Amino acid sequence: MPNTKSAKKRLRQNLVRRARNRMVKRTVRTHIRKVREAVAAGNIEEAESLFRVAVKKMDQAAAKGVFHKNAISRRKSRLSALIKKAKQTPAEE
Template sequence: MANIKSAKKRIKVIEVKTARNRMAKSAVKTAIRRFNEALTAGNMEEAKAKFSFAEKKIMQAASKGIFHKNMASRKVAQLAKQLNAAK
């Protein structure tokens, strides 16, 4: 356990940031899962809507520094490829 006041503060700050990152990552995973569910169900209109929502969440996480921008772009490209292949 930290004894120095600044080290104690850093521990608190890290806990807050970790929780925020975990929430954002969970939101991205949920959006991708819902897109995949709509895609497997064959509902293309819903899949398009879920794709745009998932893309938004991924790019928001990338802009906050939770994901690297190239990783986010790659993930969006993979989802778009799945959507286009399903058509």
């Protein structure tokens, strides 16, 4: 447990920030999962609209420092590639 006044304040701040960061991470993961589920179900149009929302949430999380910008860039790239691959698959059959 913290002993000094400043350490107690830092503990309070850390708890609030941790809760906020966990909420943001959970939101990002949920949006990514929704995009993946839409692609798996074959709903490409829905996946694209969900992807736009997910990208917005990911960019906001990167701006807040919850995720590293390169990690967000990698996730966006992989989701985009997944959607692109799903688009091309029905056309080839």
